[in-house]
Amino acid sequence: MDKLRSMAVFVAVAETGSFAAAAQAENLSAVMVGKHIKQLEEHLGARLLQRDTRKQHLTEVGAAFVEDCRRILEQVRHAESVAERMRDDDRPRGRLRVTAPFTLGGGAVADVVAEFLQLHPEVSVDLVLSDRMSDVIAEAFDAAIRIGPLADSDHLVARPLRPYRMIVAASPEYLRTRGTPTDPRELVDHSCLSHLLWNRDAGWRFDRLSAEPLRVSGRFASNHGEALRRAALAGCGIVLQPEVLLAQDIAAGRLVALFENELPPPRPVHLLYPRDRQPLPKLRRFVELVLERMGPEGVGLER
Known part of the structure; x- marks a missing residue:
């Protein structure tokens, strides 16, 4: 070996x-x-x-x-x-290692990676999905997507992406059967689909309620967002999950968004990559594509 x-x-x-x-x-x-x-x-x-x-x-x-x-x-x-x-052309080539959180990585980031592979046939990509905070430098990642506030670093460049917004939604069938809540406080009378990685006592937070979270309950919980999405589509209850996971279902009418003006501010998202005076073509093109597809600003690579 x-x-x-x-x-x-x-x-x-x-x-x-x-x-x-x-x-x-x-x-x-x-x-x-x-x-x-x-x-x-x-x-x-x-x-x-x-x-x-x-x-x-x-x-x-x-x-x-x-x-x-x-x-x-x-x-x-x-x-x-x-x-x-030292190669005398500017064609992206080689292997690119990228890490991202499960939900965002399995959706939006995976779509960008697939497009990147189509555009650059001499590049291969390892996309490692994990909610663990990987050490970009020590684990030899070329790029990482991070949700939430960042610690200061002299070794990494951080580029802002579109914020990570949460959505509350339910299927039309569930709402016909149980009624459509018009105030978040009514959720205590509904079946809510909870994520097992969240503290059960932490509750759901809403922008216009008191500082105390709203404690909800339901018959189904899971440690995977996709499982909760499928349960919501099947009419099992009301779900709180990232917009990136539910957006297509809401656009297609399979889910109905609730309390859109009551949700807390979205969390920041950044693309991180090692600071390098001469970034390789594979990284430079990847950063440009991520910013074009997921970023709030123009394309470019900071050094």
Whole structure:
């Protein structure tokens, strides 16, 4: 096996904490991930991971080795970038690694990536969807989409995208059966579809109500937005989810938006990428396309 590839797989296991998650991030099977780790351990003559039934834990040797792996992989990435810059044309080529949150990434970002691949046939893209805040530099991502306020960074450029707006909606069938609420406080008498990653006691927030969130209840909850969307389409209740997930259903009349003037302000969204005086064509073109399709401002690449 390729030793550099095995190092990259080991770093992915260390970052994600499991073979299954690393397999998804590296587009491998969990069995192949295990083979890469085994090869490294046999080569080093030391155990890198302690395994239990749920998670992988770094040994003392593994914790030291993973830092060396990160440095080596970053040096290889830099060397590849230098070689790519030396080509005498401006055609985007090579592999682009992008990370984004699940809901936004699986919709709008995936659409932009698909268009980008059509425009630039010499580029391949790894789109890693995760609600975990990945370290763009340490994990060798070329670009990342972030929702919410950003910490200051001297190493990353942040470009604003269209804000992330939440929508409350229900199917016409549900509203015919249960009635259409005209005030958010009426939701306490309705079946609401909740996300399991939100604290059940946190409630739903509305702009014109008091500072206290509105506590709602219902018969169905899930840790996946798409599952909640499907439940809403089936008439199981009222859903609170991102506009990007529900917009097409609302436009087609499959869902009806509620309380449009009562929702809290949208959250900021940014495109992040490493600061570089000579950005590669693949990154420069990707940033331009993302800004064109998802940004509130003109196309361009800040350095």
